[in-house]
Amino acid sequence: MSVAETTMAGPTTAHTFPVPPAIAPERMLSPGQWGMVSFLVSEAALFSTLIVTYIFYLGRDVVGPTPAEALRLPLVLCTTACLLSSSATIHRAEKTLRQGSQFRFLQWWTATIALGAVFLGGTAFEWRDLIERHLTIGRNLFGTTYYTLVGLHAFHVTAGVLVMLIVLGLAIRRQVGAANHAAVGMVSWYWHFVDGVWVVVFTVVYLIGR
Amino acid sequence: MAIVEEPLELARESAAPPWTTVLHNWTTTVDHKKIGIMYVLMALVFLVIGGIEAVLLRWQLFWPRYDFVGPDAFNQLFTMHGTTMVFFMGMPILIGMGNYLVPLMIGTRDMAFPRLNALGFWATLFGGLLVYFSFATGGAPAIGWFAYAPLTERTFARSAATDLWALGLIVSGVGTTTAAVNFIATILGMRAPGMALHRVPFFVWTILWTSVQIVLVLPPLTAGLAMVLLDRNLGAHFFDVQNGGSALLWQHIFWFFGHPEVYILILPVFGMVTEIIPVFARKVLFGYEFMAAATAAIAFISLGVWAHHMFTVGMSRAQDLFFIVSTFLISIPTGIKFFNWLATMYGGRISFASPMLFCIGFLSMFLIGGLTGIMLGAAPFDFQLQDTYFLIGHFHFVLIGGTLFGVMAGIHYWYPKVTGRMLSERLARWQFWLLYVGFLLTFGTMHITGVLGMPRRIYTYDADRGWALLNQLTTLGAIIQVPSFIILVYNLFASLRHGRPAGDDPWDAWTLEWSTTSPPPAYNFEVIPTVHSRRPLWDLKHPDDPDWQYE
Numbered sequence: 001m002s003v004a005e006t007t008m009a010g011p012t013t014a015h016t017f018p019v020p021p022a023i024a025p026e027r028m029l030s031p032g033q034w035g036m037v038s039f040l041v042s043e044a045a046l047f048s049t050l051i052v053t054y055i056f057y058l059g060r061d062v063v064g065p066t067p068a069e070a071l072r073l074p075l076v077l078c079t080t081a082c083l084l085s086s087s088a089t090i091h092r093a094e095k096t097l098r099q100g101s102q103f104r105f106l107q108w109w110t111a112t113i114a115l116g117a118v119f120l121g122g123t124a125f126e127w128r129d130l131i132e133r134h135l136t137i138g139r140n141l142f143g144t145t146y147y148t149l150v151g152l153h154a155f156h157v158t159a160g161v162l163v164m165l166i167v168l169g170l171a172i173r174r175q176v177g178a179a180n181h182a183a184v185g186m187v188s189w190y191w192h193f194v195d196g197v198w199v200v201v202f203t204v205v206y207l208i209g210r
Numbered sequence: 211m212a213i214v215e216e217p218l219e220l221a222r223e224s225a226a227p228p229w230t231t232v233l234h235n236w237t238t239t240v241d242h243k244k245i246g247i248m249y250v251l252m253a254l255v256f257l258v259i260g261g262i263e264a265v266l267l268r269w270q271l272f273w274p275r276y277d278f279v280g281p282d283a284f285n286q287l288f289t290m291h292g293t294t295m296v297f298f299m300g301m302p303i304l305i306g307m308g309n310y311l312v313p314l315m316i317g318t319r320d321m322a323f324p325r326l327n328a329l330g331f332w333a334t335l336f337g338g339l340l341v342y343f344s345f346a347t348g349g350a351p352a353i354g355w356f357a358y359a360p361l362t363e364r365t366f367a368r369s370a371a372t373d374l375w376a377l378g379l380i381v382s383g384v385g386t387t388t389a390a391v392n393f394i395a396t397i398l399g400m401r402a403p404g405m406a407l408h409r410v411p412f413f414v415w416t417i418l419w420t421s422v423q424i425v426l427v428l429p430p431l432t433a434g435l436a437m438v439l440l441d442r443n444l445g446a447h448f449f450d451v452q453n454g455g456s457a458l459l460w461q462h463i464f465w466f467f468g469h470p471e472v473y474i475l476i477l478p479v480f481g482m483v484t485e486i487i488p489v490f491a492r493k494v495l496f497g498y499e500f501m502a503a504a505t506a507a508i509a510f511i512s513l514g515v516w517a518h519h520m521f522t523v524g525m526s527r528a529q530d531l532f533f534i535v536s537t538f539l540i541s542i543p544t545g546i547k548f549f550n551w552l553a554t555m556y557g558g559r560i561s562f563a564s565p566m567l568f569c570i571g572f573l574s575m576f577l578i579g580g581l582t583g584i585m586l587g588a589a590p591f592d593f594q595l596q597d598t599y600f601l602i603g604h605f606h607f608v609l610i611g612g613t614l615f616g617v618m619a620g621i622h623y624w625y626p627k628v629t630g631r632m633l634s635e636r637l638a639r640w641q642f643w644l645l646y647v648g649f650l651l652t653f654g655t656m657h658i659t660g661v662l663g664m665p666r667r668i669y670t671y672d673a674d675r676g677w678a679l680l681n682q683l684t685t686l687g688a689i690i691q692v693p694s695f696i697i698l699v700y701n702l703f704a705s706l707r708h709g710r711p712a713g714d715d716p717w718d719a720w721t722l723e724w725s726t727t728s729p730p731p732a733y734n735f736e737v738i739p740t741v742h743s744r745r746p747l748w749d750l751k752h753p754d755d756p757d758w759q760y761e
Binding site for chain 1 (some may be wrong): 463
């Protein structure tokens with residue numbers, strides 16, 4: 001007998017068989033949200049390994065340049081400000097989408113992409129400067145760990161910008177509405193995570209490590 | 211209450227579709243059941259490959275000063291044997307069985323992300339192929355499965371074999387991580403109404419914690435392998451000692467993955483055994499709550515025991531002590547589980563059908579593996595026996611006596627659900643006893659060889675060391691195991707045609723997967739079931755005396 005038939009058979013014999021208590025629906029995250037959370041946890045494990053490695057090798061170089069000699073703060077402070085404020089703009093974008101305001105959503109979303117792109121441009125500029133001053137991945141341990149850690153983060157920013165560009169393309173073709181709020185929310189969670197990682201990377205590499 | 215048996219012929223199409231259609235269906239499928247079957251088949255293929263490598267290794271050690279494969283090939287063989295069995299047999303078979311069973315057990319129609327699920331399988335398979343492509347470079351990597359630095363540096367491993375090995379493990383590691391993400395989302399987000407987390411079948415609970423472990427420890431391995439690739443191909447200095455790099459860091463990164471890995475390989479098996487023992491003892495599982503808490507405890511503590519693989523590296527005394535204590539600590543939840551299994555069997559009407567037989571094999575062998583694990587967890591003892599055959603004996607008792615026996619129990623238990631046919635009980639018994647005897651002879655003997663001082667990974671030994679007879683017994687045991695696996699493969703395929711029709715619920719079990727047809731339809735359940743207790747099928751069969759009254 002299938003499950004359904006048995007359940008249906010319940011009422012006729014209810015006076016003899018015990019009746020199960022009613023089931024209270026659970027209020028938890030959606031499968032998509034659980035998936036994103038566990039994906040981000042795995043990303044956190046990945047970044048943690050590289051951050052620990054960076055700290056482990058700090059000051060163990062056998063040749064220069066050291067972080068204090070190579071890294072310059074002004075540029076990275078500007079790009080950091082851009083990336084951090086992009087968390088606010090994507091939050092605004094999400095909120096306006098939920099309210100059903102297509103045009104405002106497009107504005108905030110484009111602003112987020114632009115801020116992410118500025119951050120990437122800043123990284124590219126910084127790397128060119130460092131390479132011109134002969135800091136490469138093969139130069140010393142600092143170069144090895146610096147390019148790996150910052151590079152992995154920049155890769156994540158790039159991936160985020162690409163995904164946001166796809167959403168932008170869909171939104172311009174009017175295929176993103178309030179109904180897609182959940183999916184856009186996932187992109188936003190990822191972006192907040194990438195921002196949060198940068199706070200740690202920035203602190204370790206540019207503040208403590210220098 | 212009887213569950214209606216549908217004639218099997220009805221399910222089968224009268225005109226078989228052309229093989230190209232079948233192939234297309236399987237390669238493009240996103241059905242969790244088909245993906246699960248493909249994972250298991252892939253794992254069995256790699257089991258045969260890894261097994262052949264093991265027999266070659268053992269034959270090389272049969273005679274003192276023998277030159278059957280020679281030292282170079284020997285190093286490649288043990289590297290590939292370990293890599294294959296851990297990454298392409300152990301994890302895929304567990305993930306495959308989880309894929310098949312989890313949605314059925316929690317009463318849903320598929321995994322949370324079906325396409326991601328397919329991606330995970332194909333990444334795992336192609337990762338395995340990528341690792342085996344290393345033979346095309348003139349020889350597989352000869353670095354051991356844990357690939358200690360600086361052996362993986364360009365200086366010592368000059369061919370591209372090591373690059374292919376690292377790339378293959380990264381690719382399959384991404385596949386494994388996606389599978390874990392999928393499990394977590396499915397189990398936490400898609401349970402049937404009433405299937406609260408404190409009511410999920412125990413196998414589902416262990417898969418959840420295994421997935422948590424995978425999500426936490428696979429990415430560090432990926433990071434470590436990326437460092438190896440950067441060192442080898444871009445001239446980075448992570449593990450390059452001359453430029454300040456550290457070989458020790460690799461050991462920490464690797465074992466931070468490597469030790470939880472053995473729990474990744476055993477937790478789902480704990481789950482399978484916990485499903486099977488109550489059904490064949492005709493009793494409710496003893497101490498579900500304690501078992502559940504012990505699983506979570508193992509998952510957490512296992513993240514803090516990794517350096518017990520590194521006692522002989524020369525860590526500080528504080529570090530030694532910490533890892534001794536944490537290693538001993540993890541034996542407590544494992545012991546809780548063990549006593550719960552015994553208490554479940556105690557006073558039960560035990561049937562010795564093949565799944566239960568393998569469970570008892572699991573209990574007896576895993577106990578020994580666990581106890582030698584505690585011995586090796588004591589650093590002073592470990593100093594003496596590190597990297598001897600005692601260690602090889604220990605972890606094969608855990609991985610074969612534990613994981614393999616448990617997986618065999620699971621295969622014999624769920625095969626009727628997957629295929630609609632029963633496996634041959636007679637062949638299963640032959641398989642069990644050949645495996646049991648061969649296994650004891652192989653790995654039991656290794657403990658003695660190890661105490662006598664034979665190191666692992668040596669390709670030969672002198673006759674005057676007195677190790678020859680023991681090595682011959684070990685090799686003999688390996689040869690006894692070979693027909694056991696041939697019988698398994700024969701049984702799996704022959705029973706597809708000749709097996710007795712199984713019906714929906716051949717074992718009179720209590721979990722949801724037995725409430726649907728065998729094999730289940732693509733949509734699993736006509737109506738998503740509502741669950742009121744830990745044994746929903748018992749409630750259906752006994753509406754006069756349902757379980758939820760007592761939980």
